[in-house]
Amino acid sequence: MLVTVLSGAGMSAESGVPTFRDVETGLWATTDPYEISSSDGWRRHPERVWAWYLWRHYMMKAVQPNDGHRAVAAWQDYADVQVVTQNVDDLHERAGSTQVHHLHGSLFHFRCDRCQSTYEGPMPEMPEPVETVEPPVCACGGLVRPDVVWFGEQLPAVAWDRSVAAVVASDVAIVVGTSAVVYPAASLPELAIQSGIPVIEVNPEPTPLSGSVTLSLRETAATALPELLQRLPALLG
Template identity: 75%
Template sequence: MTVCSGAGISAESGVPTFRDVETGLWAKVDPYEISSAEGWREHPERVWAWYLWRHHMMRAVAPNNAHRAVAAWEDYADVHVVTQNVDNLHERAGSSRVYHVHGSLFDFRCDECQSAYAGEIPAMPEPAESVTPPQCECGGLIRPDVVWFGEALPDDAWQQSVDAVVGADLVVAVGTSSVVYPAAGLPELAVANGTPVIEVNPEPTPLSTSATVTLRESAATVLPGLLQRLPALLS
C-alpha cells in the first residue's frame, strides 16, 4: 500500500499552510521571494529567517490521528508514504518508509558543496525579518533542504515514490489538492496502471473523477478505520 499525502493531513495538526504563515511580519512578502532559488541568492538572510521560523513552528505541533493510523498500518501491510509535506509528522508518528518529494524542513545542506549539515540550528522563539544563515566549512551558506520554485525534485525521493506507486496494490491519496505536479501525477499513474485509488479529501479535486473511491471526510476521521472498511469500499 502507498499513501500519497498533502497539506490537508498536516493541517489537522495545526500546521499552517503556506499562505497561513504569511501573516503579521510576512503579510507583504512575495511568496516567490522567499520560496525560490533566485530569492535565496538575492536575500539569503530573509529566506533563512522565514524557513527557520517555520522549522520551529512545526516542531511545536504533534502528529494527529491520521498520521498515527498510517504508521499503525505497518503492523498489517507493507506501507510506503509519499508526501508533499516538508514537516516530519509521518516519521514522528512512526512511519518507517517516508519519501519527501518536496524535501524536508528538518534537513539542511550547503548551497555550494551540497553536503548535508548536521550542525546546530539556532533557536527562534519569535519571528524575525532577517537572520544570517550558518556557514559551511567550504564557505557556502546552509539552507533548508526543501524544493523551491525553479528547482528539480530530489532524484532519490522521486524514484522511490514512483517505485512505491507502481508496486502498490492500493494507493490512498490523502489531503492533497492534486494540482501540484509532478507529485499530482503519482495517483494518476496508479489509475492508469489499474491500481485501486482511494481519495480522502473533504473537497473535490481533479483526481476525484478518476479515483476508485472518494471519501469526503477529513483524514483524521477516515484513516483510523479505513483498513476495516476496505473490503466493502473496494467490492
C-alpha cells in the same frame, strides 16, 4: 499487501500546521511568496529566506501528529506501508511511519548551497519570528540552506524514484489531503489509475482527481484513516 499513501498539505493542516498562505502574515504579510521560496530569492536575500524557514522549523516542534498520521503508522502492523508526501514536516515519522519519501524535501534537513554537503551543525534558537537571520556558513564557504524544493527546482531524484516504484507496486493507493494540482507530484495518483491500481481519495473537498479514482471519501484524514484499512475489502469489493 502494499499500501501507498500519498499525503498533501490538508493532512498536516489537521494538526494545525499553517499552509503557505496562512503564514503570509505578520512580518511576511507584504512579502512576495516567490522571494522566500525560490533560489532567486535566496541569492538576493538569504537572511530573509533563512529566517522564514528557521521559524517554520521551530514552529513544528509545537505541532503533534493527528489521528490520520497515527493510523497510517499503525497500518504497518498489517501491511507494507509506504508514504509519499508533499509535506516538508516530520509528522509521519513522529507518528511512527518508517518508509517516508519526501517529494519536496524536509524542514529538518539542511545542506550547503555550494558543495551540497549535509549540514548537521548547531542551529540558532528562534523563540519568536524575526525578519532576518544570517544563515550558517559551510566549511567550503557556502551558505547553509533548508533542504526543501523551491520554485523551479527539481524534485530529489532518490525520493522521486522510490515514490514511483512504491506507486506502481502498490495493491492500493490512498491519496490524502492533496489538491491534486501540483505537478509532478499530482502525476503519481494518475500513474496508479493508468496502471489499474485502485485509488482511494480522502478529502473533504472534490479535486480534479475525484472523477477518476475508484472511490472518493469526503472526510478528513483524522476521521477516515483510523478505520480505513479494515474497510478496504468492503470498499473495494
